[in-house]
Amino acid sequence: MKLKLVVAAGLFLCASAAAQDNQTQFVVQDIRVEGLQRVALGAALTYIPVQVGDEMNAFRTSQLIRSLYSSTHFENIEVLRDGGTLVIRVSERPTISNIIFEGNDDIKDEQLQDSLNDNDIRVGEPLDKTVLTSIENGLKDFFYSIGKYNADVTAIVTPLPRNRVDLKLLFEEGDAAKIEQINIVGNEIFSDAELMDQFELQYDTPWWDFLSETRYQQQTLNGDMETLRSYYMDRGYLRFNIDSTQVSMTPEKSGIYIALNVSEGEQYTISGVELIGDLLGNEEYIQAVLPLTEGELYSQAEVTYTEEFISKYLGRFGYAYPTVTTIPEINDEDKTVKLTLSVDPGKRIYVRRINFFGNNVTSDEVLRQNVTQMEGTWLSNPSLESSKNILSRLTYMEEVEFDTVRIPGKDDQVDVNFSVKEQPSGSFTAGIGYGDRTKLSLQAGIQQDNFLGTGKRVALNLNTVSYQQSIQLSYSDPFFTIDGISLGGSVGYSEFDGGDFNVVQYNSKQWSAGATIGYPINEFNRISFGLTYSNVELFNQTRYLQTDRFYAQFLQDDPDAAVKYQSFLTSVVWSRTTLNRGVYPTAGSSQRASFSITTPNSDVNYFKTMFDAKYYFPLTRNQRWSFLARLRLGYGNGYGDTNGVEQILPFNENFTAGGADTLRGFENNTVGPRGVIRQGSSFITGPDGVIIPGSPSNDSYFLSSRSLGGNAMALGGVELIVPTPFVEEEMDNSIRTSLFLDVGNVWDTEFDYDAIKDLTNQSQDPLLDYSDWKLYRASAGLSVQWLSPMGPMVFSFSRALKDRPGDDAKFFTFNIGQTF
Structure with a gap:
């Protein structure tokens, strides 16, 4: 009996949908768009996937609505039928007349505007209110990351004549939570005071130590954790690990307690160093100057320096993008580690062109005279750094930066772009x-x-x-x-x-x-x-x-x-x-x-x-x-x-x-x-x-x-x-x-x-x-x-x-x- 009732209900719904679809189906004899103010009719019609003579149905209606919404010009859309005329009634999104920031101290206006630009919110553009909530939450997350847990961000939209609005972002930053205590648990080899000396975050500092950072910042804490890890790794503690991190705050959200649980492990010494790969015939020289020596304590800083040294050395010969990988073979029984440095120099890179940007007064020829990197020669990282330093020392240059851009379809060529900022000369x-x-x-x-x-x-x-x-x-x-x-x-x-x-x-x-x-x-x-x-x-x-x-x-x-x-x-x-x-x-x-x-x-x-x-x-x-x-x-x-x-x-x-x-x-x-x-x-x-x-x-x-x-x-x-x-x-x-x-x-x-x-x-x-x-x-x-x-x-x-x-x-x- 129940099965018969279900089948009957299903047949009734199908019949109702079919009847409704038959009522909405018609041949479009004309198209009329109502409510346009700023958007031209021709621009709106380009987003309407229906033409005169087409048969209109429920599918095409939903398709039309989605297409118009994708133009980002409209806030509300209705599709109606007036005999054989397709009527599209729209409400345009308001245009942003002005953007105001109020109460922001930790975030500059320029940074805020850049964030809004990423969400297509700028003066003269239509306002999409649906993204305001995500912007508010994103800014709150930023304040939380720097310890301002009482911060609040409110977006206020004020209507103006001619379908325009003022957008105000109102900030209530509050005070940053102060670090009340930092505890390191599990350390026996180094004292708390010795380890805390490596931290940028501090607590209970004397009044005269105005350089200390006592405000909690998640990014700074992450940096301090890496510093702590490096401190141990540079002294041979290869198995050092930060097991867990706890950050808690006082009920009034004004104080922060930080606890780091660490496992120190034991010291490891280097049992051997081996170079493999293509070193361009310079194996003996590189081996002779390597700071890694058998019998010495393992140091992560020395390993990193060795990788950078080999990369820079190969860069002198035009191999600008070498891959140097250190493969450790750890022996936990005798607490030693064998290091194998695998070197792949890659292809030799040549400079196709050197470009200068930002020099409105100084001619390219003058800047080129001070650049030691030449076009058509190998790309040399030392020459690029030298060129940057020489340009920076010119009294009429305020800032100098450079980057290398690979040429599409050419895996051995790059362009070097120098970006300069001039100052009064x-x-x-x-x-x-x-x-x-x-x-x-x-x-x-x-x-x-x-x-x-x-x-x-x-x-x-x-x-x-x-x-x-x-x-x-x-x-x-x-x-x-x-x-x-x-x-x-x-x-x-x-x-x-x-x-x-x-x-x-x-x-x-x-x-x-x-x-x-x-x-x-x-x-x-x-x-x-x-x-x-x-x-x-x-x-x-x-x-x-x-x-x-x-x-x-x-x-x-x-x-x-x-x-x-x-x-x-x-x-x-x-x-x-x-x-x-x-x-x-x-x-x-x-x-x-x-x-x-x-x-x-x-x-x-x-x-x-x-x-x-x-x-x-x-x-x-x-x-x-x-x-x-x-x-x-x-x-x-x-x-x-x-x-x-x-x-x-x-x-x-x-x-x-x-x-x-x-x-x-x-x-x-x-x-x-x-x-x-x-x-x-x-x-x-x-x-x-x-x-x-x-x-x-x-x-x-x-x-x-x-x-x-x-x-x-x-x-x-x-x-x-x-x-x-x-x-x-x-x-x-x-x-x-x-x-x-x-x-x-x-x-x-x-x-x-x-x-x-x-x-x-x-x-x-x-x-x-x-x-x-x-x-x-x-x-x-x-x-x-x-x-x-x-x-x-x-x-x-x-x-x-x-x-x-x-x-x-x-x-x-x-x-x-x-x-x-």
């Missing part, structure tokens, strides 16, 4: 200031390190500072020849007033012309040679003990007459740089040593030598924190004699210190020896009535308020480079903030302190031994540097920690166009 040097000594000072100049995109440096400097009026034109071509020989030259004229320069009073006129030629030794080292002709006139000078020694070599009837001399100065300069960037580097070092000497046929014979070094040490992985150590040394003196007088370094060539480029916290050029004026004693009448000069021991002396400079210099300092507050990380290449300590001195090795120390001092300040290099100065403070469109700007707040009588301390300095 010119600087406008300007300055205005007022001081008790310098009065009003103005200066201006322009320098272009990448003139018209050619990589050539052209500079025109015009100075109308109170102490100097000068003009200088310089030019340098770093690729005068195709193999990197550089050629440069300069001409200039200047009038100088030492009294306004914070040094002793004298005036000079000088014009000069010179040329230099440079030769590359290798990627990092360079040597150059130069010759400069100078014509100098010194006049209006105040006579000091130090300057009288220089003037004594010139026979003059009038001691107040101007002194003129000509010189031919030859120079040799060695420079080395491994800096990661040309401007605002964070890693690497640079050294520069120079020696210059006048030719014997010059009117003055002297030499000068200088050494300048900078060392950058990154403190964090992203190199936003870095440590800088600086050193600058200089020494000069005369050689030979003129008119029986031993020559010394001309005082106008002396070293000076003080200011942003040397010792911050002191007025420009005020650090160093001061001019000494010796005054003879009065004449006296002898017993026979003859008037004779007084004894020299009764002489007195005066100290000038100005520095004279010295022939020796030693300056140094350290800086802690820190992220600039309230500035995005992307601006690190344009703005730099640092805490600094400057130390140094300028002294005169030819100064005779004993000859005048017992004379009467007519000055307020005491006489110092200006030949003593230990009379150092020191200062500390904060410096902010900005690579502005006008050129580099430097703001320094500093305090003198160690000064000497007569020094002029300076708390704040500001420079435009300062060279770093």
Whole structure:
């Protein structure tokens, strides 16, 4: 009986469906689409798989609806029949008029927009509300991964006229859960403290350890677990394992407890190392330099290094994609492991083309000159890295990256694409200031390190500072020849007033012309040679003990007459740089040593030598924190004699210190020896009535308020480079903030302190031994540097920690166009 009822019900349903299908079947005589606003009728018809004359039925109706929904233009679709007319009534999806992010701190607007773009949600496009929930959940998952378990994300859609909407993503991030405790269970060989020192995540840190990460982040925990694994594996514990991980939180979701259960195992030693596969005939060399040695403890780091070494070594010969696999054979009985390194070099890869992207100013030819990888040759990973480093050190490049793209259908060819980001290559040097000594000072100049995109440096400097009026034109071509020989030259004229320069009073006129030629030794080292002709006139000078020694070599009837001399100065300069960037580097070092000497046929014979070094040490992985150590040394003196007088370094060539480029916290050029004026004693009448000069021991002396400079210099300092507050990380290449300590001195090795120390001092300040290099100065403070469109700007707040009588301390300095 039940079976009969089931069959009867089934027949009834089939009959009903057939009857309904017969009612919906009709021949389409016309098609009408209602509700269109933004979508054109022609565009809508392309998604309708029905034409006039077709027979309409239930299947074609569902097919039509699916096709229209696939266009992503419509939110609601109805299919109706009006006699022989097919009526399609649609409701369009609203257009996104604006997207607003509110309350997001941990996720930048750009990152959020990229995420929305992946879901085709952008301004001007129709809004698919069905994906908003998945976006909300995805963003919540992100906040959970960084320990913000109370975070919430809400998508608010606000209707606007003309079927438009505003989309607002409202974030309530809350505070990140703080790690209350991290427990490592099962460790016996290494203590908890020793293992925790390897972790980036920390807990219960002292207040001053502001670099520690105490917020829970899943990604950071995963990294710490790998670090822990590597710590054991690098010390021979081949069977080490993290058995389980438990992460629990307090009921209020503000604290996190982490527990890691580990099995340490025992140490394993290497019983043998075997190389198999094709090593291109270099088996003996590779075997000789491998760090893996029989009898030593197993180290996963050494294994990884060995694989990378072999890969890079084969990459030097064009085998850019080798496969190096280490096969361990573990013997648990004697706790040894035999390592077999299987090497498959693959095919030799050639470079078809080198492309450059992002260079809007610099020509491809200039960039190509700095690339050591050549087209048509083997692909060499060392050459690519070298090319990247060289390009990065150009002062007009901010960022440089490269990637290799395989050519479709060619398994032995690639294109190399360099992506560069340029930065301002010119600087406008300007300055205005007022001081008790310098009065009003103005200066201006322009320098272009990448003139018209050619990589050539052209500079025109015009100075109308109170102490100097000068003009200088310089030019340098770093690729005068195709193999990197550089050629440069300069001409200039200047009038100088030492009294306004914070040094002793004298005036000079000088014009000069010179040329230099440079030769590359290798990627990092360079040597150059130069010759400069100078014509100098010194006049209006105040006579000091130090300057009288220089003037004594010139026979003059009038001691107040101007002194003129000509010189031919030859120079040799060695420079080395491994800096990661040309401007605002964070890693690497640079050294520069120079020696210059006048030719014997010059009117003055002297030499000068200088050494300048900078060392950058990154403190964090992203190199936003870095440590800088600086050193600058200089020494000069005369050689030979003129008119029986031993020559010394001309005082106008002396070293000076003080200011942003040397010792911050002191007025420009005020650090160093001061001019000494010796005054003879009065004449006296002898017993026979003859008037004779007084004894020299009764002489007195005066100290000038100005520095004279010295022939020796030693300056140094350290800086802690820190992220600039309230500035995005992307601006690190344009703005730099640092805490600094400057130390140094300028002294005169030819100064005779004993000859005048017992004379009467007519000055307020005491006489110092200006030949003593230990009379150092020191200062500390904060410096902010900005690579502005006008050129580099430097703001320094500093305090003198160690000064000497007569020094002029300076708390704040500001420079435009300062060279770093």
